[in-house]
Amino acid sequence: MRLTERDTPEGLLVAVCDDDVLGETFEEGAVSLTVTEEFYGGEEVDESAVIDSLARADVANIVGTRAVELAIDEGFIDAGNVLEVDGTHHAQLLRM
Template identity: 75%
Template sequence: MIVNERETQEGLLVAVCDEDVLGETFAEGEISLTVTEEFYGGDPVDEGAVVDSLARASVANIVGTRAVELAIEEGFVDEANVLDVGATRHAQLLRMD
């Protein structure tokens, strides 16, 4: 998986994607999702690093079947809130303090 972290005024923004979806566009009905290098590009990491990043995130965007499954397994995302977009999955996390 690939993780991109950036600090914002609202806190840590984390973008996570499966490596095989980077640069791809997915569509389902009126929804279109492009996994851009500018937003999602970063360093390939193992699952432990993904979990660490998501644990520190104020906001996270997660794309890819495995990345979303990991976020569900680790309790960051409820499966009922996951979108199936074409051949991939997308979830968002917003932590409010």
């Protein structure tokens, strides 16, 4: 998986994606999701690094079946809040 962390005025922004979706665009009806290198193309990491980062995140964007399933399994995301766009999964996390 790829992981990027950014400190913002609103807190820690985390972007996670599966390796195989990086650079891809998914479209379904009016919804379009582009997994850009600029936003998602961070370091290649293992699951423990993703879990640690999501635990500290104030906001997170998660794309790809493996990454979203990990976020669900670890309790960060509820499965009922996952979008499926053209065969890939997308979820967002916001802590207030």
